[in-house]
Amino acid sequence: xxxxxxxxxxxxxxxxxxxxxxxxxxxxxxxxxxxxxxxxxxxxxxxxxxxxxxxxxxxxxxxxxxxxxxxxxxxxxxxxxxxxxxxxxxxxxxxxxxxxxxxxxxxxxxxxxxxxxxxxxxxxxxxxxxxxxxxxxxxxxxxxxxxxxxxxxxxxxxxxxxxxxxxxxxxxxxxxxxxxxxxxxxxxxxxxxxxxxxxxxxxxxxxxxxxxxxxxxxxxxxxxxxxxxxxxxxxxxxxxxxxxxxxxxxxxxxxxxxxxxxxxxxxxxxxxxxxxxxxxxxxxxxxxxxxxxxxxxxxxxxxxxxxxxxxxxxxxxxxxxxxxxxxxxxxxxxxxxxxxxxxxxxxxxxxxxxxxxxxxxxxxxxxxxxxxxxxxxxxxxxxxxxxxxxxxxxxxxxxxxxxxxxxxxxxxxxxxxxxxxxxxxxxxxxxxxxxxxxxxxxxxxxxxxxxxxxxxxxxxxxxxxxxxxxxxxxxxxxxxxxxxxxxxxxxxxxxxxxxxxxxxxxxxxxxxxxxxxxxxxxxxxxxxxxxxxxxxxxxxxxxxxxxxxxxxxxxxxxxxxxxxxxxxxxxxxxxxxxxxxxxxxxxxxxxx
Amino acid sequence: xxxxxxxxxxxxxxxxxxxxxxxxxxxxxxxxxxxxxxxxxxxxxxxxxxxxxxxxxxxxxxxxxxxxxxxxxxxxxxxxxxxxxxxxxxxxxxxxxxxxxxxxxxxxxxxxxxxxxxxxxxxxxxxxxxxxxxxxxxxxxxxxxxxxxxxxxxxxxxxxxxxxxxxxxxxxxxxxxxxxxxxxxxxxxxxxxxxxxxxxxxxxxxxxxxxxxxxxxxxxxxxxxxxxxxxxxxxxxxx
Ligand SMILES: Cc1cc2nc3c(=O)[nH]c(=O)nc-3n(C[C@H](O)[C@H](O)[C@H](O)COP(=O)(O)OP(=O)(O)OC[C@H]3O[C@@H](n4cnc5c(N)ncnc54)[C@H](O)[C@@H]3O)c2cc1C
Ligand code: SF4
Ligand code: FES
Numbered sequence: 145x146x147x148x149x150x151x152x153x154x155x156x157x158x159x160x161x162x163x164x165x166x167x168x169x170x171x172x173x174x175x176x177x178x179x180x181x182x183x184x185x186x187x188x189x190x191x192x193x194x195x196x197x198x199x200x201x202x203x204x205x206x207x208x209x210x211x212x213x214x215x216x217x218x219x220x221x222x223x224x225x226x227x228x229x230x231x232x233x234x235x236x237x238x239x240x241x242x243x244x245x246x247x248x249x250x251x252x253x254x255x256x257x258x259x260x261x262x263x264x265x266x267x268x269x270x271x272x273x274x275x276x277x278x279x280x281x282x283x284x285x286x287x288x289x290x291x292x293x294x295x296x297x298x299x300x301x302x303x304x305x306x307x308x309x310x311x312x313x314x315x316x317x318x319x320x321x322x323x324x325x326x327x328x329x330x331x332x333x334x335x336x337x338x339x340x341x342x343x344x345x346x347x348x349x350x351x352x353x354x355x356x357x358x359x360x361x362x363x364x365x366x367x368x369x370x371x372x373x374x375x376x377x378x379x380x381x382x383x384x385x386x387x388x389x390x391x392x393x394x395x396x397x398x399x400x401x402x403x404x405x406x407x408x409x410x411x412x413x414x415x416x417x418x419x420x421x422x423x424x425x426x427x428x429x430x431x432x433x434x435x436x437x438x439x440x441x442x443x444x445x446x447x448x449x450x451x452x453x454x455x456x457x458x459x460x461x462x463x464x465x466x467x468x469x470x471x472x473x474x475x476x477x478x479x480x481x482x483x484x485x486x487x488x489x490x491x492x493x494x495x496x497x498x499x500x501x502x503x504x505x506x507x508x509x510x511x512x513x514x515x516x517x518x519x520x521x522x523x524x525x526x527x528x529x530x531x532x533x534x535x536x537x538x539x540x541x542x543x544x545x546x547x548x549x550x551x552x553x554x555x556x557x558x559x560x561x562x563x564x565x566x567x568x569x570x571x572x573x574x575x576x577x578x579x580x581x582x583x584x585x586x587x588x589x590x591x592x593x594x595x596x597x598x599x600x601x602x603x604x605x606x607x608x609x610x611x612x613x614x615x616x617x618x619x620x621x622x623x624x625x626x627x628x629x630x631x632x633x634x635x636x637x638x639x640x641x642x643x644x645x646x647x648x649x650x651x652x653x654x655x656x657x658x659x660x661x662x663x664x665x666x667x668x669x670x671x672x673x674x675x676x677x678x679x680x681x682x683x684x685x686x687x688x689x690x691x692x693x694x695x696x697x698x699x700x701x702x703x704x705x706x707x708x709x710x711x712x713x714x715x716x717x718x719x720x721x722x723x724x725x726x727x728x729x730x731x732x733x734x735x736x
Numbered sequence: 737x738x739x740x741x742x743x744x745x746x747x748x749x750x751x752x753x754x755x756x757x758x759x760x761x762x763x764x765x766x767x768x769x770x771x772x773x774x775x776x777x778x779x780x781x782x783x784x785x786x787x788x789x790x791x792x793x794x795x796x797x798x799x800x801x802x803x804x805x806x807x808x809x810x811x812x813x814x815x816x817x818x819x820x821x822x823x824x825x826x827x828x829x830x831x832x833x834x835x836x837x838x839x840x841x842x843x844x845x846x847x848x849x850x851x852x853x854x855x856x857x858x859x860x861x862x863x864x865x866x867x868x869x870x871x872x873x874x875x876x877x878x879x880x881x882x883x884x885x886x887x888x889x890x891x892x893x894x895x896x897x898x899x900x901x902x903x904x905x906x907x908x909x910x911x912x913x914x915x916x917x918x919x920x921x922x923x924x925x926x927x928x929x930x931x932x933x934x935x936x937x938x939x940x941x942x943x944x945x946x947x948x949x950x951x952x953x954x955x956x957x958x959x960x961x962x963x964x965x966x967x968x969x970x971x972x973x974x975x
Contacts, residue, residue, distance in 0.1 A: 187788075188840065190883050191796040246864040249854040249915065251872060251879050258866030282795055283879065290852040290908075302844075325833060354790040387767055390793045456767075483793060486812055487767065598779045641783035644750045647834040650783045 147331040147571065147578075150182035150299070151563040152556075153319055155306045155361055156340035157189030159281070159548035160527025160555075162288035163241075164338050167556030169295040172564075179563055181297055182332060184304040184321055186356060186652070189289045193342050193354040194548065197281020198393035198479060200273035201545035203238035205262050211235050213269045216722065218543060221267045221435055222536025223679035223691065224724040225374065225699065225717055230514050230533040232721065234543075234550050241549035242274050250287040251276050253476075263476075264398035265542045267435035267729075269428050271398075273542040278393055278479045284545060304330070305652055307585070309337055309364050309523060310569075310577045316522035317569035320581045324652070327645025329585065331578045335566040336522050336559035339365060340552065343506035343528035346656075347664050348612075349605035351503040352384050352391040361529045363659035365510045366666065370518045371701040373531040373715070374508035375663065376671035377680045379539055380614050382439035384502030385487055386458035392480055392499055394541045397432040399476055400424055402464040403439070404496065405446050406453035411461075415442040417730040423467055434729045437538045437680045440501040444614045455488070455498040462496035469493075501614060505544065507535045507680065508670070511701060516555035522562060526555035533699075533718070537679025589651055593637035597654040600631050600638070604657070607631075608664055612671055617684045625668035629709070632661045665710055670700035673712045693724050737763040741821040742773055744785070747832050755832070758782075764815040770824065771799050771810035774836075787836035794948060797882035800827045800889070801836050807886035807946045828889040829898070843885050846901045850909035850927050855920025871916040878911035878956050880949045887943035887953050893936050900936040901927065903943040903953035910956040913963065925967045934960040 152168050154161045165183050172179040185192065204214045214235040219226050246252055246260070253261045253275050265273040276283035292298050303324040310317045310331070318333040341361030345353030366372050382403075383392040397403070402423070405411045410431065413420045417434040421427045432439075443461060446452050452459040465473060465480075470493045473481055477492070484490045484497050510525040512518050512532050518525055526532070527548050534547055604627075611624025635658060642650040676692035677683045698714040705711060727733075739761045747755040760781055762773045771789050778785045788798040792811045799810040802825040804818060815822065830838035887903040888894045894902045901909075909928055913921045928934050937957045944954040 187790055187796075187798065188844070188883075191788075191790050191798045193791065193796075195796050195882075196791050196793060240862060243862055243864050247854070247858075247861065249912070249917065251876055252864075254867055254869050254872055256869060258868040258871070260864055279795070279880070282882070286879075290847075291854075293848050293851075294853050354796065355792065356790045388792065479795075486794065489766075596783075598783075642786075644748065644784065644834075646749060647786045647837050649786050650778070 146328065147333065147575070148182070149180070149333045149568060151179035151334065152181045152336045152338065152559045153332050153334035154181065154183040154338045154340060155319060156192070156342065156527070157183055157185030157300070158192030158340060158342055158527060159194035159284055159288060159545065160552040161185065161338070161340035162189060162285070162292055163549050163552030164340060164526055164556035164559070165298045166288065166292055166295065167553040168560040169297050171557045171560040172297065175564060177564055179297060179560060180299065182299050182301065184301045184306055184319070186303065186305045186324065188302050189300070190286060192285060193357050194281045194285045196354060196391065197545055198278045198391060199265065199395040199398070200263060200275035200280045200542045201242055201284070202265065202268065202273050202540070202542040203242050203546055204235065205239060205260060205272055205274070206270070209270050209272050214272065217268050218534070218540060219722050220727050221538055221540040223538055223727055224697065224719065225536030225678065227514070227533025227718040228721045229718050233514065234534055234547065237550045238546040241546060241553065245284060245287055245549070248287050248291045250283050253277060263395055264426055264428055264433060265540070266394050266397065266433050267429065267540040273398070275395065278395055278477045281545060306360070306364070307581050307655065309368060310574050311368060311520065312569035312573045314521065315569070316520055317574050320578050322585065324647060327648060329578055329582050331574050333568050333571060333574055335563040335568060336524065338524040338526060338555050338559050339510060339529055340525070340527045341529045344660065344663050345503050345506065347605065347608050347660050347667070348378070348503035349609040350384070350389050352381055352389050358656040358660055359506070359663045360656060360659045361525070362510055363662045365518060365520070365523065365525065366662060366704045368520055369704065370520050370523070371511040371703055372508060372663065372666045373511040373699050373701050374536070374670070375667040375702060376674050376700060377507035377537050378503055378612060378667065379436055379505035379507060379680050380440035380501040381504035382436055382443060382501050383463055383499040385483070386455040386460050386498055386500055388487055389502040390483055390487055391504070392463060392483070392497060396463055396465055396477060396480060398426065400426045400468055401432060403432050404462045404464055405451040407451065411446050411451065412439065412442055415445065416728070416732055419731060429729045429733060431730070435538060436541065438729065440614050441682060443501050453498065458500055460498035460500045463499050464496040465492045466494065466496065505539055507537065507539050515558050516551055517558060522566065524555040524559050526551040537681060588654060589640060589643055589648065591638050591640050593639045595634050595638045597638060597650070597657050600635060601657050603627065604631055604661060604664055608667070612667060615682050615684050616671060618672070621668055621672045625665065625672060628661060628664045628668055632665065635661060662704065666702040669702050669710055669712050673700060697724060737765065739763050740815050742777070743821050743823045745825040746835050748784070749834060766816050768815045769811050770801070770803060770808070770813045770815065773815060774810060786834045795882060797884035800884045800886050801825065802828055802889065807889035809884060809886070809948045812948055827885055829891070829895040830885070830888070840885065842898050843883070843888060843904070846905035847883065847908060849901060850905050851920060851924055852908045852912060854912065854915065854918050855923060856918060865917045867916055875911045875914035877951060878907050878914065881907055881951045882949055884948065886946045886948060890942040890946040892940055893938060897932070897936065899932045901932055903957060906934055906960050907951060907953040907956035910960050925964065928960055928964050929968060934964050937961070
């Protein structure tokens with residue numbers, strides 16, 4: 145059995161993982177200690193899904209903007225389910241992180257005088273979103289990756305698939321990983337482990353996420369008794385391309401794009417987001433710059449009313465950018481022009497882009513405290529896989545790239561700190577766990593049942609789309625939960641067609657599906673339990689269509705059980721600065 | 737739905753050391769990409785087919801393959817563009833590990849070799865640098881590289897000598913050399929001036945033709961040659 149030791153192991157090489165790695169290295173240097181930092185990723189770091197983020201990263205920047213305003217927007221955006229102490233920490237540290245990226249070479253878009261340019265984003269009172277054209281995530285990820293090469297103490301194991309975290313005596317002891325190129329298992333003993341594995345958008349059929357966004361890390365923590373928090377809140381982005389789900393960034397609307405129904409009417413004014421703003425004068429929190437949950441819900445209503453158009457098999461509305469002109473579009477939104485042309489053969493300069501909502505972001509995740517540590521000592525989580533408490537019931541666009549940086553850094557520093565004062569766990573116990581994993585993987589590779597991962601996956605994504613969509617009701621969610629539980633038992637009877645060791649991608653997809661089913665169950669359970677409507681969780685059931693602060697100003701927590709169904713509990717929300725108020729946009733939200 | 741024939745080069749090292757060809761008939765419409773066709777084969781026809789992919793939107797750089805002998809991103813090439821049977825092979829000039837999966841390590845080594853990060857003496861400031869749109873425009877296109885490796889498959893020199901730093905790494909070096917915030921050019925020129933640096937390039941220009949992100953690595957390498965010539969000349973006089 146192969147084995148290696150590292151003070152800090154980081155699972156995931158996206159924005160959060162890379163930021164954590166650099167922070168840990170810096171921290172150790174500052175303390176004058178030597179630490180080995182090992183980053184594992186199932187794909188090369190620059191393939192991580194952070195690369196696909198388009199629009200930008202938020203931080204209070206301009207003279208007129210205030211920290212209070214960013215705080216209020218985030219808390220109202222969360223429908224008061226954010227942890228307010230965490231939001232406070234976030235808004236105070238976001239700017240410094242974006243500056244840090246600039247110091248590392250990120251090609252942020254600039255004003256003529258050479259200072260940073262910001263753009264408007266939905267749900268934000270004012271323009272505070274830093275951007276690098278419409279490839280912000282791409283530039284952030286490559287800047288972080290390239291900067292990480294400066295630090296010899298950061299070592300990488302690229303294309304290593306982490307199967308499980310190892311624990312000894314109720315504390316984290318390392319991770320167990322599979323080297324994709326060989327199929328060999330390896331034990332990595334560590335004093336601290338950071339999970340930074342990203343979201344779980346691939347639980348749903350129609351989504352903006354990359355194929356690797358399967359929620360692995362969430363399931364690993366969950367299976368070790370760490371709670372998954374607020375999993376019922378799944379963000380639908382209002383503007384995905386029909387067919388593929390490829391994202392058309394919100395920055396299009398920030399730059400002045402219009403949303404039209406099939407009659408060319410700006411329907412958002414009918415959904416509490418008006419009055420209509422004049423062409424070329426986008427206004428924060430009005431119309432197209434309302435928050436994502438409201439916009440996706442408006443689509444659903446228009447679809448029901450028969451006012452959506454058709455593109456191939458999809459019902460669509462239209463994003464009109466034509467008035468912005470070719471030169472401006474090619475400067476500010478070049479990637480969008482490229483994507484629309486390549487994937488649906490539409491030139492945004494001359495034609496409106498057909499779009500529809502698609503699952504985009506997992507608000508919930510691995511429960512951590514405000515320092516990114518989970519209930520399992522020594523295990524940290526950061527980025528989209530984590531629920532540090534920033535997003536509550538609805539995430540504001542451009543808050544999450546900043547989150548990766550602010551909390552990636554914090555997790556890295558905390559993990560490094562812990563590693564200075566902790567010893568490695570006993571290796572024998574770790575090796576036992578690796579042998580157990582080895583048996584499980586071998587069993588799966590040879591599995592010869594009657595189900596295929598493809599069949600089960602298709603049923604899972606369909607069930608989640610049907611039961612946990614933009615609007616939900618009791619029956620639909622119950623059906624989804626029943627289906628997921630049935631799929632979990634059928635998963636035991638799976639069959640693989642590829643029995644090889646080298647690059648057995650079928651085996652990995654099968655393991656990812658196993659992770660996915662656990663999280664899907666948690667999502668359904670939390671959704672059923674939340675008998676109110678809040679943020680991204682909107683119920684059609686009689687009497688449950690409004691927010692209910694008396695009973696549900698609470699986080700949901702789902703706990704895993706080995707031989708029994710998972711269990712739902714509730715947790716108080718930190719509302720120390722701002723008491724829940726009505727969440728209003730457009731003129732109705734004036735002064736808010 | 738109409739179908740199209742894909743002929744795929746397979747390589748299953750645990751079974752045989754020789755690659756073989758296998759044909760699949762896949763349904764397609766106007767929007768079906770090569771990647772979607774591969775996914776269809778994997779999910780519905782042959783679960784052992786192995787290839788890399790992730791974003792399916794031409795930004796993560798995972799899915800490079802040879803399509804009818806040309807390096808392409810699978811997710812940004814469409815079946816409709818090819819009449820007749822389409823041949824799919826792993827990217828040329830890289831060692832193959834399994835089916836369409838190549839060994840990328842050498843590519844990553846080359847990237848790391850050019851010190852692709854800002855080098856300057858202004859430590860720990862909490863202020864942003866000023867950089868005008870014109871200064872940004874100098875290097876911005878060269879920073880758009882998604883590390884897909886297509887240009888290495890297009891480059892005959894890399895095919896002959898994998899030690900050649902190659903188009904993407906040289907472009908990345910150039911990107912940082914052109915950045916108004918950077919002072920590391922002297923350090924990077926050491927790599928560029930080497931025999932495996934810019935001078936290996938014979939200016940075929942095919943790299944820029946195949947680049948899916950219009951990065952124009954050939955231009956970067958050429959500009960790098962001018963810089964290297966200057967640098968070598970200066971060093972000569974210094975001696
Ligand atoms: C299309 C799109 C556009 C977006 N645009 C914006 C935007 O404009 N602004 C904004 O703020 N947010 C945006 N977001 C959200 C934001 O990009 C993501 O929340 C964020 O990038 C997630 O980063 P991460 O580091 O947590 O995870 P990721 O970047 O997804 O990285 C996860 C890492 O974990 C690794 N991993 C996963 N499982 C395993 C395993 N089992 N073993 C080993 N490694 C594993 C992966 O290899 C990867 O390296 C967007 C999201 C999408 C989908
Ligand atoms: S320069 Fe172009 S072809 Fe070469 S790796 Fe970069 S994106 Fe790919
Ligand atoms: S799958 Fe990401 S570039 Fe093709």
